[in-house]
Amino acid sequence: MPNKDGATNDPPEKSGGEGWLVSVDQQKVVQFKSDTPTAHGQWVILRTFHWRPPDYPIPETRRRMLRHNAIEAWETMLKTGWRKCSPPVR
Numbered sequence: 001m002p003n004k005d006g007a008t009n010d011p012p013e014k015s016g017g018e019g020w021l022v023s024v025d026q027q028k029v030v031q032f033k034s035d036t037p038t039a040h041g042q043w044v045i046l047r048t049f050h051w052r053p054p055d056y057p058i059p060e061t062r063r064r065m066l067r068h069n070a071i072e073a074w075e076t077m078l079k080t081g082w083r084k085c086s087p088p089v090r
Helices: 067-079
Strands: 019-023 028-034 043-050 058-066 083-085
Touching: 019 067, 028 067, 043 067, 058 067
Parallel strands: none
Antiparallel strands: 019 028, 019 083, 028 043, 043 058
C-alpha cells in the first residue's frame, strides 16, 4: 500500500527463492518456491491457489519449471497486474 511518500510496503523477500503473487481480479495467489537442483538445472515449484479472503486458499495446480523460466513468469505476471504479497493464512 502506498504511504504518504508514494512508496510501497512490499513484503520482504524471503531467502531461498520463495515469493508470493496475488491477483485480486482472478481471485488467485501463486507461490514460487525453489526446488532441489538436479544435473539438468535449477528448478522452481509454482503452486496456484484459488483465494477469496477471508476463506482459506484452495490448491489448484502445482508445476515445476526451470529457474530462468520461473523468473520470466514472475516478471511477466508483475507487468500484467499481479502484486507481491505475504503468504496467505492457511
